[in-house]
Amino acid sequence: MSGEVKGMNDQPLIELRDVTKVYPLKSGDVVALDKVSLSIQGGDFVAIMGPSGSGKSTLLNQLGCLDRPTSGDLLIAGRNTREMDDHELTGLRLNTIGYIFQKFNLIPLLSAYENVEYPYLMKHRKEDDTGHISSLLAMMGIDRSLAAHKPPELSGGQQQRVAIARALVNDPQILLCDEPTGNLDSVTGGQIMEMIDTLNKQGRTVLMVTHDPTIAECAKRTIVIRDGRIT
């Protein structure tokens, strides 16, 4: 599959070199990221904190290959994303990166099971006959009957569990979490964080944007971003 990368032990899994992102507006250019350099090793758990508008989400979008830097380089497992075309970057998102959003972002036309099945089918081009999707959903506490429901019929916590299952279905090396507990109550939020922590302990690299210092405490290290710069 295009865009798939293999982890290498002797170099960072993710590396940003002087990454700058500028949004040209009529009122003038907005510098969302200003020469950000960062190295993240495989298996790390990094919390990204900072006030609103500081550039957290822009950074996460860069790491998730949803956007390209205006200048600077982003390397994932040694490969420079600048040299990749849209097809390869999309393949990277499908195979290497799992995205967990604050607003869950499930597809309302598909059932919970189908939402998890979607990236699996996109990658493998065949139905799951190993029970991988069902066991993943069961691991997230979504049983067979719940899995048949459409997302609007599920609670916020259940939707986020389905979203995590979807992010994990293609066994990605990197998990990007954008305020994963932001739309959940504290109890459910705690459960979701336990899950993410477990996934990190299993070897996945986690990068998580959060406002909440207690949530950030789960991470192995925290970086703070302010006015587009890491402080």
Add this chain to the structure above:
Amino acid sequence: MKGKDIIFRLAVRSIRLHFLRSTLAVLGIVIGVVAIATMGMMGANMTLSVTEQLSEMGNILVVKESGGGGGGGMPGPGGGGGSGSDEDYIPEDQFRDIERIASKYGTVYALYSESDTIEVGDETRRASIYGLDESVIPDILTLTDGAYPKSTSSVIIGPSLAERLDLTLGSKIDIGDSDEGPTTTVRVVGIIEERGMSMDLNTDSAIIGSEKLFTGIYGGEGEYGQVNIVLDDINDAETVSTEITDQLNKKEEQVTVQDSSRMLESITETLGTMTTFVMAIAGISLLVAAVSIFNVMMMSVTERIREIGILRSIGTQKNEVRKMFIYESAILGGLGAVIGAVASLTIGWVVVLAMVGSTEYFLAPASVMYVPFAMAIGFVTCVLSGVYPAWSASNLDPIEALRAE
């Protein structure tokens, strides 16, 4: 491919989610397909019907003076009659030559023709007047009522003329305009059976009398408008035609021989042009439907911007997004084409029956081929209408799309 299956599933569910909107879009395609197929079938049925009629006249050859009547078309009075022009006639000696050549193949008769004013009581009209050899008339015309003309004052008339002027056996007709000179009064002794359009004689609205009656009114004895040959065997048409032209046109072209094929060609061409024109008008309804599909697809893209953003962010390629919207327009087009085809067969049958008067050729390949033709046009139009919306959807910025509410 299962990956494509889930994309197809998404397209189907999107259509089902907006059922009313999708139904209206399909209805537009149905109307377009029905309009094109029905108009096409109507034209084809007309052509086939006329072809059949003219094929029945395939055993008739019409010989005309070369300068006056070449090029096919229906025989009309006045074009070469004795009192008509100076040159557009077949002289007696030529007629005898034609008779000598062709009489062994069938019936040969010469014809005087003119168009003139007739008066019946207070009513004045124009009618075709034919003069024929009295002995030939029973061989070529069948009567529904009365007897064949035996004198210079008796005539037989066509059924349409009889009906329009309320003429019956014994009715009197004045040939000529009484304001311009003396008229000739004739009496109706027979009504001719309806013959419809014909190569040799169009008798339904005509007056047929003896040669003496005709030349007595218009003069020009031995100057025939045309010579008709009714062949016993249709396969002799080519032989007779060649023999006549070879012998009579040796030095210079004096006569032309027409058979039904030229007329058929001319009528088929005219009907074909008419059919194409009417189908083009019907095609406008499909254009309106295409705009409707385009609108539906653009609305679908706008409503699903966030969904597109999600799909792109979790690893859906641009071409997969394009496919999703193309599938959607193809499903709408496919449904419209299939329903339109079924409706075309029903509505087309009624229209053909009403306009052509017969559904004898409705299921002929030349007629029903317009159904798949219209289906294909409807389907392709629909898919093309979805191309731009699909392209714009696939090119959305994933981040911008994810921000959409």
